[in-house]
Amino acid sequence: MRQVAPLAPGQASAEEAFARKEFFLVTLLTIALIAIPFAAVAHWLPMIDLPQHLSQAHLAGKVLSGAQPDKMINWLSPDTLTTWFLACLLIFLPPLAAAKVAVLGLLMLSILGIALLARRIGASPAVVPLSAALLFNQPFYWGFLPFLAGFAAFLFLVIAWLGLARTSWRTLVFLALLFLLVYFSHVLWLAVAMLAVLLIVLVSPDRNVKLRVMFFSALPAVGIALFWYPSMRNNWMNAGFDMSPIWNVPMLGRLHPDYAANMISGLETDFNFFLLFTTLLFILVGIGRAAAKGHRIISAPLLALAAILLAAYLVMPDQYNFTVLFAVRWVSYMFIFFLLGCFAPIHAAKWRVGILIFCFMSLGGYALLTASTWNKMEKEELSGLMQAMEKLPRGQNVLGLDFIKESARINPSTPFANNAAYAQVFKDCEVNSSFAEHASSLVTYKTMPSRQYTKGLSFNSELVTRRDVEFFSYVLVNANETTHGKLAVSLGLTPVTHDGRWRLYAVNGRD
Numbered sequence: 128m129r130q131v132a133p134l135a136p137g138q139a140s141a142e143e144a145f146a147r148k149e150f151f152l153v154t155l156l157t158i159a160l161i162a163i164p165f166a167a168v169a170h171w172l173p174m175i176d177l178p179q180h181l182s183q184a185h186l187a188g189k190v191l192s193g194a195q196p197d198k199m200i201n202w203l204s205p206d207t208l209t210t211w212f213l214a215c216l217l218i219f220l221p222p223l224a225a226a227k228v229a230v231l232g233l234l235m236l237s238i239l240g241i242a243l244l245a246r247r248i249g250a251s252p253a254v255v256p257l258s259a260a261l262l263f264n265q266p267f268y269w270g271f272l273p274f275l276a277g278f279a280a281f282l283f284l285v286i287a288w289l290g291l292a293r294t295s296w297r298t299l300v301f302l303a304l305l306f307l308l309v310y311f312s313h314v315l316w317l318a319v320a321m322l323a324v325l326l327i328v329l330v331s332p333d334r335n336v337k338l339r340v341m342f343f344s345a346l347p348a349v350g351i352a353l354f355w356y357p358s359m360r361n362n363w364m365n366a367g368f369d370m371s372p373i374w375n376v377p378m379l380g381r382l383h384p385d386y387a388a389n390m391i392s393g394l395e396t397d398f399n400f401f402l403l404f405t406t407l408l409f410i411l412v413g414i415g416r417a418a419a420k421g422h423r424i425i426s427a428p429l430l431a432l433a434a435i436l437l438a439a440y441l442v443m444p445d446q447y448n449f450t451v452l453f454a455v456r457w458v459s460y461m462f463i464f465f466l467l468g469c470f471a472p473i474h475a476a477k478w479r480v481g482i483l484i485f486c487f488m489s490l491g492g493y494a495l496l497t498a499s500t501w502n503k504m505e506k507e508e509l510s511g512l513m514q515a516m517e518k519l520p521r522g523q524n525v526l527g528l529d530f531i532k533e534s535a536r537i538n539p540s541t542p543f544a545n546n547a548a549y550a551q552v553f554k555d556c557e558v559n560s561s562f563a564e565h566a567s568s569l570v571t572y573k574t575m576p577s578r579q580y581t582k583g584l585s586f587n588s589e590l591v592t593r594r595d596v597e598f599f600s601y602v603l604v605n606a607n608e609t610t611h612g613k614l615a616v617s618l619g620l621t622p623v624t625h626d627g628r629w630r631l632y633a634v635n636g637r638d
Contacts, residue, residue, distance in 0.1 A: 153252040154242040156487065157259045158235050160494045165231045167498035170223050171509050172230060173537055176270030178548035179562045181222050184213035185552045186563060186570040198563060199573050203351055204359075205314035206273035207569040208280075209233070222552045233275045237262055240282025244467060247289050248426045251470040253482045256490040257409065258466060260402055261391055263497060264459040265452060268393030268539045277313025278460060281320050284309055285429075288327050294340050302344035310348040315450075317348055322435065326428035359567050372444035372453075381441055381455070390455045391462065393537050394500055398493060405489060406462050413469030426468045433464035449565065500536045508534055511627020512546065515603055516553045518623050518631050525550040526559045526580075526599040528588040530606040531628065544585045546629070547603050559599070560585040593618055602632045 165172075187210060189195040201207075209229065216225035242255045266274050284305040291298070310317045324345070328337040380386055388399035391406070417424050424430060436457045443454035508531075519525070527547020534542045550556040560583075562568045564575065580595040581587075596602055596618050604614060605628055614620050620632035 149252050150242050150246045150255075153255050153483070154239060157238050157242075157256045157490065160256070160487070160490050161234055161238070161259055161262075162231060163491075163494040164498040164501050165227050168501040168505060170513060171505055172223075172226055173501060173504050173509075173534070173542060174230070174268055174270030174272075175539060175542050175545055177226055177230070177272070178545045178552065180210060180213060180270065180272050181217075181226055182548040182551045182558075183210045183562050183568060183570050184217055184225075185222070187211070187214045188217065189555075190570055195570075197573055197576075198570050200570055201566075201568070203355055204567055204569055205310050205317070205352065205355065206277075206312070206567070208308070208311040209272040209276045210569045212276075222549075230272065230275075233272060233279060234259075234262055236279040237275065237282065240279050240286070241463065241467075244282055244286050244289075245470075247286055248429070248467065250425055250467050251479070251482070253479075253486045254463075254466045254470045256483075256486040257406065258463045260490050260493045261406070261459040261462055263393060263493070265390050265393055265539060266456045266459075268537050268542070269452065270545075271452075271456070273313045274315070274456060277309060277316030280305070280309040280312040281316045281323070284320050285323055285327070288324050291337065291340075294336060299340060299344050302340065303347050306345045306348035307351075310352060314352055317352060319432070319436075321345060321349070323428065323432050326431050330427055373446040375445040378441045387458065389538050391459045393539060394497065395534070395536055395538050396496060396500075398496055402489075402493070406466065410462070410465045410469045417469070424468055425470075429464045430468035433461050433468065436461035436464065449567070504534065504536050508536065508543070508628060511624060511629035512549070514624050514627065515629050515631040516549060519550055519554050519556065519601060519603075521554045521556070523550075523554070523556045523601050524558075524599045525556045526591075526596060526602045527585050528591055528602060528604045528606075529585060530588050530604070530610050532586075541586055543605050546605070547585060550601075550603065556601075591618065596620065596634050600634055602634060603629065604632060605629050 186195060186198060187200060190198050190200055212232075213225055213229050216228055219225075220228060238255060238259050241258050242252070244250075245252065245254050262275070284302075287302060287305055291302075306317070306320065309320045324341050328334050328341055331337050376386065384400065384403065388403040392399040392402055414424070440454050440458045440461060445452070445454055447453045525547055527544075527550075529541065529543045529546070531543070532541050545560065547558045548561065551558050551561070559578075559580070563571050565571065580598045581590050581592065584591050584595065601623070602618070602620055604611065606614070607628070611622075611630060614632065615622060618632075619635060621635075623631040623633055
């Protein structure tokens with residue numbers, strides 16, 4: 128971090144005071160700006176998997192209380208920490224408020240981790256607000272809360288290893304707990320953490336000692352992962368799912384600016400290109416100044432990790448097993464690591480304030496744009512959903528149908544397909560699609576129930592038949608006015624609510 132010359136006794140300097148608290152103030156302002164969308168939106172966060180994560184948290188409480196004897200808790204499954212976090216919040220908060228607190232909390236932890244890591248390696252504080260904008264990416268709008276939690280846990284693990292000086296039993300236990308924290312946050316980040324720590328250890332002067340520390344501290348988390356994965360893979364294969372990797376976009380397509388810009392931002396807006404251009408500009412200018420003026424690139428391990436994530440983004444499949452966005456989920460984090468390593472050469476006194484103001488203005492504009500987008504989505508694309516939840520009786524079987532598979536405001540595909548899971552959270556209903564059917568979830572069925580209706584209707588609602596809806600008591604439908612007008616006749620439904628894109632229907636006249 129930049130050193131400030133001491134002042135004469137009795138003197139005060141606003142510049143010195145700011146320099147001492149620079150990272151604290153930058154982090155605080157960054158968090159205040161990213162909180163704008165959460166404060167602005169009234170109810171629903173537009174994240175695809177969020178309803179299912181809330182449902183898992185709701186079910187966890189039910190299983191622990193004995194109210195769901197047909198389900199069980201998988202205590203050693205990875206990616207479950209956020210579910211426990213949500214379950215604790217649901218004790219004190221209504222579901223939608225708990226969702227806001229959880230998502231904002233994970234973003235705040237990520238920003239704090241970025242700020243502490245930047246300070247640890249001596250990077251510019253301006254990397255914090257610019258990186259914060261990159262967190263509103265495709266995985267965010269898909270609702271990959273465990274992945275966001277894994278990133279935050281990963282940052283704190285890296286900070287601990289960069290500051291590792293002495294080794295003791297206490298240090299070993301502390302590092303082992305951090306590895307376990309990453310595992311229970313997200314298992315893919317555990318793999319990245321192992322790689323990052325190895326890169327840090329290899330450039331350390333006492334690498335032999337630290338290699339032993341790495342082995343023993345990572346052993347519990349890796350051991351649990353090795354125990355968990357074969358059983359999960361066996362469950363997936365026995366369930367008859369296609370396990371083969373899928374490539375939808377070739378390498379050259381992933382290098383196209385349109386594609387890359389859409390991956391680092393989930394909004395349908397031209398600001399995506401501004402964010403991509405700004406990020407690339409700072410990285411390239413940092414590398415250029417380092418080469419021209421002999422500045423050192425700050426963190427070789429982080430830059431090496433960024434290069435590896437870039438390779439992963441370019442060559443890995445788009446989907447593997449049940450993991451979607453297998454390759455593109457890394458692109459925003461790759462840019463963050465490049466920024467951390469390349470921002471320091473621009474960290475000159477004459478540029479510092481201007482760059483910081485520019486990054487804050489960019490983040491502030493993006494936060495306001497996000498707030499406006501979320502509000503418009505709630506008023507238009509999520510209209511009627513609250514009324515449907517209010518009219519839905521408790522304990523019903525609910526079918527969710529989404530006939531509008533795209534949003535005009537966010538760019539992930541099928542952004543509304545999991546919204547029927549809100550019926551499980553609000554009214555203890557059974558729904559046609561639940562994460563409890565996935566063997567890797569925290570809460571799963573002890574014995575998978577037989578499904579006599581068409582599978583995958585949440586994502587393929589056009590396949591629904593009159594026979595399908597007869598297995599349910601209510602149907603929650605997202606459709607335009609024309610489709611709503613045809614449903615009552617074609618599927619034998621009675622409207623319960625009549626306004627908005629989301630409407631509730633009773634099957635065979637039941638209300």
